[in-house]
Amino acid sequence: MSDATITPPREFLKPPVTEVGVLGWLHSNLFNNWYNSLLTILVLLALWQVVPPFFSWTFIDSVWNTPAEVCRDIDGACWSIIPKNISFILFGFFPDGQQWRPGLAMVLLVGLVVFSADRKRWKKSLGVYWLINLVVMGTLMYGGVFGMPVVETSQWSGLPLTFMLSLFGMVAAYPFGVFLALGRRSKMPAIKTLCVIYIEMIRGVPLISLLFMSSVMFPLFLPEGVTINTVLRAQLAIILFTAAYIAEVVRGGLQAMPRGQFEAADSLGLNYNQTMRLIILPQALKIVIPPSLGILLSAFKDTSLVVIISLYDVLKTTKVTLSNPKWTGYSTEAYIFLAVLYFVCCYAMSSYSRRLEKELHTGR
Amino acid sequence: MEKKPSIAADTELRPSAAPFFRDPAKRAIIFQVVALLLVALVSYYLYANTQANLERQSIATGFGFLDKEASFEIGESVIEYSAADSYAKALLAGALNTIKVSFVGVVLTLFLGTFVGIARLSSNWLVAKLAAGYIEVMQNIPVLLQLFFWYAIFYESFPSPRQALNPVGGVFLCNRGLIFGVPEAHAAHGMMLWAFVAALAIGWGLHRWGASRQARTGQIFPAAWVTLGFCIMLPLLVWVFAGAPTAMDIPELRGFNFVGGVTVSPEFSALLLGLVFYTAAFVAEIVRAGIQSVGRGQVEAAMAVGLRPGQVLHLVILPQALRVIIPPLTSQMLNLTKNSSLAIAIGYADFVAVTNTTINQTGQAIEGVALIMIVYLFFSLSTSLFMNVYNKKTAMVER
Numbered sequence: 001m002s003d004a005t006i007t008p009p010r011e012f013l014k015p016p017v018t019e020v021g022v023l024g025w026l027h028s029n030l031f032n033n034w035y036n037s038l039l040t041i042l043v044l045l046a047l048w049q050v051v052p053p054f055f056s057w058t059f060i061d062s063v064w065n066t067p068a069e070v071c072r073d074i075d076g077a078c079w080s081i082i083p084k085n086i087s088f089i090l091f092g093f094f095p096d097g098q099q100w101r102p103g104l105a106m107v108l109l110v111g112l113v114v115f116s117a118d119r120k121r122w123k124k125s126l127g128v129y130w131l132i133n134l135v136v137m138g139t140l141m142y143g144g145v146f147g148m149p150v151v152e153t154s155q156w157s158g159l160p161l162t163f164m165l166s167l168f169g170m171v172a173a174y175p176f177g178v179f180l181a182l183g184r185r186s187k188m189p190a191i192k193t194l195c196v197i198y199i200e201m202i203r204g205v206p207l208i209s210l211l212f213m214s215s216v217m218f219p220l221f222l223p224e225g226v227t228i229n230t231v232l233r234a235q236l237a238i239i240l241f242t243a244a245y246i247a248e249v250v251r252g253g254l255q256a257m258p259r260g261q262f263e264a265a266d267s268l269g270l271n272y273n274q275t276m277r278l279i280i281l282p283q284a285l286k287i288v289i290p291p292s293l294g295i296l297l298s299a300f301k302d303t304s305l306v307v308i309i310s311l312y313d314v315l316k317t318t319k320v321t322l323s324n325p326k327w328t329g330y331s332t333e334a335y336i337f338l339a340v341l342y343f344v345c346c347y348a349m350s351s352y353s354r355r356l357e358k359e360l361h362t363g364r
Numbered sequence: 365m366e367k368k369p370s371i372a373a374d375t376e377l378r379p380s381a382a383p384f385f386r387d388p389a390k391r392a393i394i395f396q397v398v399a400l401l402l403v404a405l406v407s408y409y410l411y412a413n414t415q416a417n418l419e420r421q422s423i424a425t426g427f428g429f430l431d432k433e434a435s436f437e438i439g440e441s442v443i444e445y446s447a448a449d450s451y452a453k454a455l456l457a458g459a460l461n462t463i464k465v466s467f468v469g470v471v472l473t474l475f476l477g478t479f480v481g482i483a484r485l486s487s488n489w490l491v492a493k494l495a496a497g498y499i500e501v502m503q504n505i506p507v508l509l510q511l512f513f514w515y516a517i518f519y520e521s522f523p524s525p526r527q528a529l530n531p532v533g534g535v536f537l538c539n540r541g542l543i544f545g546v547p548e549a550h551a552a553h554g555m556m557l558w559a560f561v562a563a564l565a566i567g568w569g570l571h572r573w574g575a576s577r578q579a580r581t582g583q584i585f586p587a588a589w590v591t592l593g594f595c596i597m598l599p600l601l602v603w604v605f606a607g608a609p610t611a612m613d614i615p616e617l618r619g620f621n622f623v624g625g626v627t628v629s630p631e632f633s634a635l636l637l638g639l640v641f642y643t644a645a646f647v648a649e650i651v652r653a654g655i656q657s658v659g660r661g662q663v664e665a666a667m668a669v670g671l672r673p674g675q676v677l678h679l680v681i682l683p684q685a686l687r688v689i690i691p692p693l694t695s696q697m698l699n700l701t702k703n704s705s706l707a708i709a710i711g712y713a714d715f716v717a718v719t720n721t722t723i724n725q726t727g728q729a730i731e732g733v734a735l736i737m738i739v740y741l742f743f744s745l746s747t748s749l750f751m752n753v754y755n756k757k758t759a760m761v762e763r
Contacts, residue, residue: 036488039488043490188396204745205740206702206703209705212720223413224420301505307508308708332517336513342509350504
């Protein structure tokens with residue numbers, strides 16, 4: 001124990017500066033070998049070429065809220081196209097002075113979606129809130145009461161139309177999709193064949209062909225004198241399309257159910273309906289919540305296709321704005337605005353779906 | 365006092381024939397018959413309505429219109445086509461345009477997607493984050509919006525032919541599209557193509573022979589490298605023997621436009637860019653998931669038995685990763701093909717766009733939509749056929 005007295009008071013050696021702090025992080029993440037160092041330098045050079053010009057185009061040389069004439073003389077982005085046309089881009093042909101109605105409806109919808117995101121609130125009462133909200137939103141949009149003038153569905157356009165087509169497309173398609181999935185797993189050959197043909201056929205063709213069907217073929221199907229407006233027909237096409245994809249997702253959930261669940265239900269003497277309703281579907285549908293959100297996400301993106309059959313969703317209203325000679329030539333700015341709008345919605349949905357997947361993964 | 369079960373009671377307990385609505389087998393038959401009847405009824409109702417409507421609007425049914433003169437022009441076509449040709453030929457030109465953009469798109473998407481997917485896993489923080497950002501942004505913006513964006517870039521941001529950008533000699537970029545020089549047509553090119561095909565055939569034979577020899581003797585034959593050599597050398601030899609033609613067809617500015625060379629139209633370029641950038645983001649995620657699905661233990665075990673890094677990748681990681689990658693990858697390729705139908709929105713004459721024009725001119729809506737569905741169903745059914753074969757071939761052999 002005499003050694004201890006001889007050794008001078010020890011100074012703890014700090015790790016080298018290249019291994020901790022900012023330098024350490026740089027060393028281990030960007031410059032850990034010659035190859036990565038080279039890569040980092042090349043990427044930084046490329047970014048240096050792209051980012052500063054883009055930045056000055058976007059923020060420095062740009063104008064934000066000026067008349068269209070000012071834009072002709074500047075080098076940067078003309079963001080003025082957005083604030084000057086925002087009410088048409090968002091709400092389309094909804095009558096002037098009444099646009100607070102779709103605005104309020106959108107706020108209610110987004111509020112409720114955010115409210116529903118918390119899993120602690122997934123109770124029966126949430127369904128009631130949704131029903132009430134839908135009625136309120138429908139009243140706000142359609143009007144006819146409390147002194148609000150009636151606005152026909154043909155005038156519903158812009159963002160409300162985008163939200164409506166995707167949300168109702170999903171909600172109405174879900175039960176249909178579940179039936180298709182059950183039918184596909186059925187032991188009855190005729191039912192199974194019908195469902196397989198439907199699902200595979202719809203999944204095999206592009207959505208645009210169904211939208212064409214709704215716009216040019218559907219009127220031929222109806223008896224003389226009966227017409228359905230374009231928005232509803234497009235909605236129907238989106239429902240029929242989405243249902244096939246939901247069916248495949250739900251089928252995945254059904255297939256993931258262990259045989260023991262079916263056998264246990266059988267041994268309890270439950271019949272087919274009871275087995276499905278009480279045992280299988282509650283478990284299977286829980287598994288497929290995240291992929292279902294994925295379908296809602298693609299339905300949301302796909303509604304932009306209604307542009308092609310001349311429905312005024314938010315993409316079409318933007319295109320109409322751009323066809324105004326005053327604002328022609330600022331497509332990049334307008335499309336970037338829309339891209340940001342879509343990105344915010346879709347990114348929120350996809351990251352929520354990923355979080356939910358982790359939370360719901362309770363293991364077996 | 366114990367009661368002996370009487371014979372009468374015994375017969376009572378025996379299950380009597382259930383009424384037919386309690387017999388699952390019979391019930392199933394009734395249920396199916398009802399379902400089929402319902403479908404038939406609805407179909408008949410729609411059919412009757414359609415017949416009545418068509419008669420009232422005096423539209424002839426059937427595919428007779430295909431032989432008539434189309435009398436509309438198609439912007440670009442792989443085959444010779446003029447407005448005097450029949451609808452059938454117009455539709456064929458459209459279908460070939462769809463195949464063209466899908467094929468080029470699939471090839472480019474595979475390259476870009478694999479590249480981004482690997483970059484996503486890079487140990488370089490900057491590269492990995494850039495790849496992740498690319499994936500998030502591209503996946504979350506509708507592909508149609510991306511198409512409009514690229515199309516607007518071509519038409520609004522690129523200069524007119526007179527001020528065309530000229531990044532490399534012989535390549536011009538302007539609002540008429542991308543124009544570049546190509547070797548002048550020469551008989552040697554066809555022969556070089558055949559030489560390339562022959563090289564592929566030889567390579568396939570060598571691969572078979574190498575595999576069987578390895579199974580017999582354990583010696584490895586580098587079939588891939590030899591095939592690559594053949595693929596380069598054979599066409600090159602043919603080229604040299606044909607007199608090594610080097611004449612180039614360089615585009616030239618005459619008046620307001622370019623003459624000569626090959627022009628890639630803004631429509632085609634915008635469609636291609638949009639589809640490739642969008643789909644590549646999904647492919648990148650698939651590639652990443654596939655590579656990550658191979659357990660670390662697999663790599664360590666392969667290194668422990670003494671395989672070189674190249675062999676580890678080729679013999680251990682890729683075969684397992686590809687099994688995970690290929691099925692979703694084919695469905696993405698199919699998505700790209702289906703999304704190419706959005707061409708109609710930016711005026712590229714793909715099959716859907718040509719059919720739409722046909723419908724508008726002839727009023728043959730049902731036949732037109734049916735044709736679209738048949739063509740795309742053909743693509744998707746042949747893809748799933750391929751998938752089934754592939755899955756069977758690569759299915760994991762389990763204990």
